[in-house]
Amino acid sequence: MKAIIIGCGIAGPVLALALHKAGIDSEIFEAQKSLDDDAGLFHYLSPNGMNVYNVLGIYDKIFNLGHICNKTILNDENGNSFASFDEDNSMNEFGANSIMIKRGVLTKALREEIIDKRIELHFNKKLKDIEDLGNKVIAYFEDDTSAEGDFLIGCDGIHSHTRKILMPDAPKPSYTKLVMAGGYARIPSKNHRNSMIYANYCKRAYLAYFILPSGEVWWWNAQSYPEEPSKADLQKITDKQWQKHMIELYNEDSSIIKEIVQSDENDFMKYPISDMPPLDTWYKGNVCLIGDAVHATSPTNGQGAAMASEDGVTLAKCLRDMESSQKAFEKFQELRKERVDKIVKFGRRNGDGYFLTHPVKKWFRNTMIRIMTSPIIFYRMKKDFFGYDVKWDEKIG
Numbered sequence: 001m002k003a004i005i006i007g008c009g010i011a012g013p014v015l016a017l018a019l020h021k022a023g024i025d026s027e028i029f030e031a032q033k034s035l036d037d038d039a040g041l042f043h044y045l046s047p048n049g050m051n052v053y054n055v056l057g058i059y060d061k062i063f064n065l066g067h068i069c070n071k072t073i074l075n076d077e078n079g080n081s082f083a084s085f086d087e088d089n090s091m092n093e094f095g096a097n098s099i100m101i102k103r104g105v106l107t108k109a110l111r112e113e114i115i116d117k118r119i120e121l122h123f124n125k126k127l128k129d130i131e132d133l134g135n136k137v138i139a140y141f142e143d144d145t146s147a148e149g150d151f152l153i154g155c156d157g158i159h160s161h162t163r164k165i166l167m168p169d170a171p172k173p174s175y176t177k178l179v180m181a182g183g184y185a186r187i188p189s190k191n192h193r194n195s196m197i198y199a200n201y202c203k204r205a206y207l208a209y210f211i212l213p214s215g216e217v218w219w220w221n222a223q224s225y226p227e228e229p230s231k232a233d234l235q236k237i238t239d240k241q242w243q244k245h246m247i248e249l250y251n252e253d254s255s256i257i258k259e260i261v262q263s264d265e266n267d268f269m270k271y272p273i274s275d276m277p278p279l280d281t282w283y284k285g286n287v288c289l290i291g292d293a294v295h296a297t298s299p300t301n302g303q304g305a306a307m308a309s310e311d312g313v314t315l316a317k318c319l320r321d322m323e324s325s326q327k328a329f330e331k332f333q334e335l336r337k338e339r340v341d342k343i344v345k346f347g348r349r350n351g352d353g354y355f356l357t358h359p360v361k362k363w364f365r366n367t368m369i370r371i372m373t374s375p376i377i378f379y380r381m382k383k384d385f386f387g388y389d390v391k392w393d394e395k396i397g
């Protein structure tokens with residue numbers, strides 16, 4: 001069997017590596033001319049995502065490229081902590097730790113593994129069309145070339161062209177009314193601890209930060225933005241203009257938040273946030289969708305990259321164990337859909353809580369968060385989210 005993989009973000013290379021482990025060939029086709037390893041922000045990768053790298057034998061490599069994350073502290077609009085959750089026992093509980101890692105560092109590390117395993121990776125191959133002939137699939141690219149395989153997997157992200165070809169009537173990504181921005185800052189404050197996320201429900205928006213031992217601050221925020229801007233619209237706003245806007249947005253918040261948005265080191269990256277409404281079917285004939293292409297979630301739950309990684313190994317396992325690709329796709333959807341639908345819903349709900357202005361609603365939100373992060377409830381939630389085990393060595397019956 002040979003797989004045609006469209007997209008080399010996270011789902012694509014993880015799938016190719018897992019297929020390689022299962023003894024199945026693949027070729028990856030990526031639209032971009034080359035991948036910019038400095039582009040994008042950073043990902044929080046929780047133990048469930050990291051455990052995928054355990055399956056692929058690259059846990060240590062990825063772990064050493066990131067920064068361990070042991071705890072999250074949630075602060076209210078006055079800068080007072082109202083809840084927290086620990087992750088310092090994750091290795092014992094789930095066999096992996098959580099890390100923060102730059103997106104470019106993660107994707108580069110995955111690509112190095114692809115090269116190491118001699119899996120073919122082609123750049124500048126933007127998918128234009130797909131022909132499913134029953135016994136094989138042909139992918140056509142915008143440069144007038146084509147490629148053949150036994151099946152094709154769309155790993156081409158939230159605006160997936162594979163999805164548009166496969167299911168032209170499927171629901172489109174849905175805008176969450178949030179714009180997220182982030183960057184790298186240096187601040188004068190010293191009274192903070194490393195390896196922890198400080199999540200701040202500020203007066204008018206949300207802002208979280210993570211401080212590295214070097215003193216560099218990785219931060220991201222989310223704010224209400226009712227009318228959906230395009231990425232291009234956001235890019236037209238200069239760093240100076242955006243910084244002015246951020247300084248005004250947080251001018252009633254704690255001094256550390258002000259220091260972060262005022263930092264001259266910032267190179268503001270901004271993203272309109274959408275998620276995917278649940279799709280009834282994830283495959284058709286010899287073509288299947290995985291990762292953001294089928295279940296993009298708002299980054300407010302820090303699970304998108306982990307879900308894309310879980311998908312990659314789960315689908316490879318299904319293809320290894322089932323008698324046909326169609327049966328494998330069916331099994332894959334059966335194994336994954338309930339989990340990812342729940343996580344997408346959770347992300348949407350988190351985001352809605354970021355821009356409350358009414359004091360009673362804020363009080364209710366904080367109380368709910370306090371209850372959810374209480375040890376017993378949070379342990380159950382952690383087990384559900386972080387304890388996902390792909391059970392690679394067990395054959396699907």
Ligand SMILES: Cc1cc2nc3c(=O)[nH]c(=O)nc-3n(C[C@H](O)[C@H](O)[C@H](O)COP(=O)(O)OP(=O)(O)OC[C@H]3O[C@@H](n4cnc5c(N)ncnc54)[C@H](O)[C@@H]3O)c2cc1C
Pocket residue numbers: 006007008009010011012029030031032041042043044045125126127128155156157158159160161162180271290291292293296297299302303304305306307308
């Ligand atoms: C601001 C922000 C913050 C985030 N933070 C986190 C976080 O903290 N933790 C986390 O787990 N997740 C986070 N995510 C989500 C995470 O980035 C995605 O869920 C993850 O990248 C999905 O992986 P993917 O491979 O499915 O898609 P992508 O990573 O989007 O990769 C898709 C690839 O397909 C290529 N492509 C697109 N169209 C075509 C085409 N026609 N032909 C060929 N190739 C094509 C693209 O160039 C790209 O390389 C965040 C997302 C955003 C926007």
